[in-house]
Amino acid sequence: MTVTEPAPSRAPVPPLAARARGVGGSPVREILAVTARPEVINFAGGLPAPELFDQDGIAAAFREVLELTPAQALQYSTTEGEPALRTALAARVTAQGLPTAPDDLLVTTGSQQALSLLATALIEPGDTVLVESPCYLAALQVFALAGARVVSVPGDEDGVDPAALEEAVLRERPKLLYLVPTFQNPTGRTMPAPRRRAVAAVAARQGVWIVEDDPYGELRYDGERVPWIAAHPGAEDRVVLLGSLSKVMAPGLRLGWLRAPAELRRACAVAKQAADLHTPTVNQLAAARYLDVLDTHVARVRAVYGERRDAMLAALPDALPEGSVWTRPEGGMFLWARLPDPYDTTALLPQVVRQDVAYVPGAPFYAADPDRSTLRLCFVTQTPDEIQEGLRRLGRGLAAR
The missing domain is CATH 3.40.640.10 (Type I PLP-dependent aspartate aminotransferase-like (Major domain))
Known part of the structure; x- marks a missing residue:
């Protein structure tokens, strides 16, 4: 005869702290996970352009540190x-x-x-x-x-x-x-x-x-x-x-x-x-x-990013619906656009992603009373040609509403 052991009693574990239960994840991280496919032109991230990393210069700095002061470095x-x-x-x-x-x-x-x-x-x-x-x-x-x-x-x-x-x-x-x-x-x-x-x-x-x-x-x-x-x-x-x-x-x-x-x-x-x-x-x-x-490297990065910003500003008028407005940043990585009513950039994002392009809806950036017609675009990660193509895709996605 087989004896079946009774299942041990299991009390629930203590709950998470209230602050952890009440705070959600990053909407940008969630968007990046959804749009990680290589065919997606992603204006959603805040990522520096990886092809501009000074791999040789950084590697040389690490080699010098590890060769000259290994005990300190480690x-x-x-x-x-x-x-x-x-x-x-x-x-x-x-x-x-x-x-x-x-x-x-x-x-x-x-x-x-x-x-x-x-x-x-x-x-x-x-x-x-x-x-x-x-x-x-x-x-x-x-x-x-x-x-x-x-x-x-x-x-x-x-x-x-x-x-x-x-x-x-x-x-x-x-x-x-x-x-x-x-x-x-x-x-x-x-x-x-x-x-x-x-x-x-x-x-x-x-x-x-x-x-x-x-x-x-x-x-x-x-x-x-x-x-x-x-x-x-x-x-x-x-x-x-x-x-x-x-x-x-x-x-x-x-x-x-x-x-x-x-x-x-x-x-x-x-x-x-x-x-x-x-x-x-x-x-x-x-x-x-x-x-x-670093200053020499930053000068190179600024020159490239400036061209990419200009490419995005040049292509935006044909990509966004009539009545849209946007910022013209003197630097940085982002510009901000507001579409005319009744556009809702959160609701529109899935159909835009189907065009293999992505942005960040503006709503998560507000502590209260979000403007749902806004969106953020990062212009530094793609080349000018990719930016032009990405904005063409964005225009098609917005027009499909």
């Missing part, structure tokens, strides 16, 4: 970052108009980690965070995961409106304001210098942190560089500047940095210790060597 490092890289980055930031010492910087595993560290160091559940409208959607994810209440500040083609910002600060008493003032993601717009001075003055009067995220600032194709908000009087002790090597060197190295006042920087370092101890040593040392030739 060992643990300090949480704050390798002194050689912090010294080189500080010199670069200083040369761009913001006096900076190596100890003012914390090296992070991409500037996305810097956002997460700041959220850990600054935000209590229920705190208010002010953002642009629309806003970089991965920042919205970070703030949501931290339990923040996210409020959009009204603005225009120059960014947040200073008067509306001051009203929002007085009404909401936020912990911080998050901005991408230069070649903003998703719109591509740049906040002019007078607006930056006014925003810095609001922060000085009202006592609020500004997180100034600048991953695209070196990718300028037209016009003159605009000084960081962090460089304006009154902003010295309340602006956190974030930078990244992802868009100008290689995103796979995951190298970013934050510049912050001492107390906040130390708090972020403690948060980083708990997260990953430190950013990979060998990557930091190789980057420190590569910074010597």
Whole structure:
């Protein structure tokens, strides 16, 4: 006779934390997964052009590090970052108009980690965070995961409106304001210098942190560089500047940095210790060597990306329906389009993808009240010929509605 053992009793495991249950995945990541087929011309990603990576130069930097200082390169490092890289980055930031010492910087595993560290160091559940409208959607994810209440500040083609910002600060008493003032993601717009001075003055009067995220600032194709908000009087002790090597060197190295006042920087370092101890040593040392030739590489990238931006701007009038409007960015990676009513870019995306082309609908970039007629296009990953063909496909997809 066979004896059947009773099934062991199984109690349910404890649930996920409320913050994890309430935050969804990245819509851009989900779109990229759907459109990974090689025949799709993908304007949805925010990916640098891989054919422009300086493979030889980066490989040489790694070889030098591994040949000359292998014990250091393969060992643990300090949480704050390798002194050689912090010294080189500080010199670069200083040369761009913001006096900076190596100890003012914390090296992070991409500037996305810097956002997460700041959220850990600054935000209590229920705190208010002010953002642009629309806003970089991965920042919205970070703030949501931290339990923040996210409020959009009204603005225009120059960014947040200073008067509306001051009203929002007085009404909401936020912990911080998050901005991408230069070649903003998703719109591509740049906040002019007078607006930056006014925003810095609001922060000085009202006592609020500004997180100034600048991953695209070196990718300028037209016009003159605009000084960081962090460089304006009154902003010295309340602006956190974030930078990244992802868009100008290689995103796979995951190298970013934050510049912050001492107390906040130390708090972020403690948060980083708990997260990953430190950013990979060998990557930091190789980057420190590569910074010597970075400007030459960036000049080449700017020339190519500028041509690609121009190709997209030239082809857009024939691709988008009559009545559409779009930004004309001076740099960066993106432009932003608004279609006439009643176009809904989220609803239209599946039929556009059937034409083997993709974009990002605008709705996920809004903290509230999304404009469903908007979309983001990345112009740096494809060649001018591919951009022209992709926009022809986009026009067919939009016309098929």
